[in-house]
Amino acid sequence: MFDMKNLSRLKKLDENAPEAMKAFWAFDKAAFADGALTGLHKQLIAVAVALTTQCPYCIELHTKAARAAGASDAQLSEAAVVAAAIRAGGAITHATHVLT
Template identity: 55%
Template sequence: MTASIYPEATPELARKRRELAPEVQAAFESFGRQVFSDGALPSKTKQLIAVAVAHVTQCPYCIQGHTRAAQRAGATAEELMEAVWVAAEMRAGAAYAHSAIMISALSGEEPK
């Protein structure tokens, strides 16, 4: 990762997390393995969803990690970009949909 406000994800950082809460860390890792394994949705699809969600949540660690995981699962650059476009549309759509709150406020209506 380039210079930023985010610390680099290092083995030392991962070790420290494990030391501070080993049981929770193990449970989280197990949960992640289960969630991203093949099921009703194949792993590749799950990783593409994760890339899209990571862009909406704007987590650089998640974007990097799930992009790589999606590639390992067979996702193409084109599929990854399409997933990002879906995320962008959903984020824009949410802003548009929430304009209903602003319009209600303009007319003096209270939210229901």
């Protein structure tokens, strides 16, 4: 089901829901603009979130964007480990719900 070519169909969303998609693209651009966090840091966060949501499109797109912003293998690796720790931590803390 995953195929990067599918992203070409985003144009159909733009055509069929122009106002909502215009708002989405503006929000996306603003979210990733430099601010208190650099674009590199925001892309590393995006990679970590993409790994936890397991979205292959996001993983590929944000890894490329992080690399373009200067991310090293070490930075991407640490982002991945943080994502794994958060995912595992959620399982551990939710385990308290099964203990009586």
